[in-house]
Amino acid sequence: MKFLGKPRSQRAAFLPLCLLFLKILHPGHSHLYSSRYAGDKVIRLIPNTEEEAYALKNIYQQLKVDLWQPSSISQVSEGTVTDVHIAHNGSRALLAFLQETNIQYKILMEDLQKVLEKGRSLPTQRSRRSVSGYNYEVYHSLEEIQNWMHHLNKTHSGLIHMFSIGKSYEGRSLFVLKLGRRSRAYKRAVWIDCGIHAREWIGPAFCQWFVKEALLTYRSDPTMRKMLNHLYFYIMPVFNVDGYHFSWTNDRFWRKTRSRNSRFRCRGVDANRNWRVKWCDEGASMHPCDDTYCGPFPESEPEVKAVANFLRKHKKHIRAYLSFHAYAQMLLYPYSYKYATIPNFSCVESAAHKAVNALQSVYGVQYRYGPASSTLYVSSGSSMDWAYKSGIPYTFAFELRDTGHFGFLLPEMLIKPTCTETMLAVKNITMHLLKKCP
Ligand SMILES: *[C@@H]1O[C@H](CO)[C@@H](O)[C@H](O)[C@H]1NC(C)=O
Ligand SMILES: *[C@@H]1O[C@H](CO)[C@@H](O)[C@H](O)[C@H]1NC(C)=O
Ligand SMILES: *[C@@H]1O[C@H](CO)[C@@H](O)[C@H](O)[C@H]1NC(C)=O
Ligand SMILES: *[C@@H]1O[C@H](CO)[C@@H](O)[C@H](O)[C@H]1NC(C)=O
Ligand SMILES: [Zn+2]
Helix, strand or coil: CCCCCCCHHHHHHHCCCCHHHHHHHCCCHHHHHHHCCCCCEEEEEECCCHHHHHHHHHHHHHHCCEEEECCCHHHCCCCCCEEEEECHHHHHHHHHHHHHHCCEEEEEECCHHHHHHHCCCCHHHHHHHHHCCCCCCCCCCHHHHHHHHHHHHHHCCCCEEEEEEEECCCCCEEEEEEECCCCCCCCEEEEEEECCCCCCCHHHHHHHHHHHHHHHHCCCCHHHHHHHHHEEEEEECCCCHHHHHHHHHCCCCCCCCCCCCCCCCCCCCCCCCCCCCCCCCCCCECCCCCCCECCCCCCCCHHHHHHHHHHHHHCCCEEEEEEEEECCCEEEECCCCCCCCCCCHHHHHHHHHHHHHHHHHHHCCCCEEEEHHHHCCCCCCCHHHHHHHCCCCEEEEEEECCCCCCHHHCCHHHHHHHHHHHHHHHHHHHHHHHCCCC
């Protein structure tokens, strides 16, 4: 096969050959964090009474557990499932406590380090696949993702334009891809961001997958052609660049940004609690050491400010805001900060309903959908609520696979099925918003 004379869509199949060499030189996963998670456990707990919920909150605080689900201790309540990551030296105390109190629990992972290591594709698969092009079925480091973006910007200038909307706290560029046929200067647009929370690696993998599919199927798939002809997609594969980098080099379970605090040693702000919409109210923490810390003031994080500025500037054209998280298998829409129905409920609800059906049609994977407050939990200062409040009519947050079996450590083998089904949901939402909703 030759590159010359092939239509763009076929050339896309041979995407960045040169990136391959970068891959081989870059083993990634930073020696798997020097086995720091050996013996750590992930435990699912279900408090059945208010007293049990209260007792759990206390022990979580004492043992400084890493809460996976929900994301804040304040959201632990009677009847809701909580998944916690407990360090090896605290697990004995936690298990003794659970036996004593008779609280219902189940060990999801006996040894977190082992799950982490098993979740990677075999070295042979990692390299063999990359011979025929870029490997979209492994997780990529920030550097790899940025190199990939630069490469696409060079090789697919007809459909892709890469630009920066600012700098992160640690000075990294905040890159966005503008994807779509450049037919008119102003087209309606869809904003997509991935990786607001650093440890949710399936997010950035999906953003990359979306771009790959768009380039590969633009010619052959009428739906994709329609999408790229009628719309621009602004895609930010890694929103929280500093946090994502840190989750590769130091702490696989890092969630927040990496900004310093003037009074505490703890670093980082929850980039999904830092928006100016009911900022720092229910479901957000004022304490800098918490995982849901809302920050010293709204838009204190340069990453949040940069995206908010961009959306403010382009909101006239932006019809949809989509944000990708993990894990829970949910498709959420506003409000997140209160139990109330949004004005255009029926349009948004029917878009969500069709999207989860489309997703389920591929492998039968079930997603719950609904307002974030009643479907997941109440949280204030989220990007989705902010985007909705600033006038973008369709705003959604995806919580991708799974429901806790692997949690944040979704194995690389599951990137392809997860992204394949999610593609259908995103295409379905996009086609929905191209129609007029009554
Ligand atoms: C567990 O070890 C970490 C350091 O590896 C330490 O900071 C922490 O205090 C220890 N926790 C307990 C309960 O001993
Ligand atoms: C993307 O390519 C265009 C030229 O096609 C260039 O002007 C622009 O600076 C590139 N973007 C980045 C971020 O390098
Ligand atoms: C969207 O999904 C529904 C099923 O939920 C399906 O009937 C419809 O054809 C899909 N539309 C597109 C454009 O994919
Ligand atoms: C509801 O939808 C209509 C039609 O799409 C739109 O004109 C209106 O601004 C929307 N209202 C809100 C609050 O999103
Ligand atoms: Zn998240």
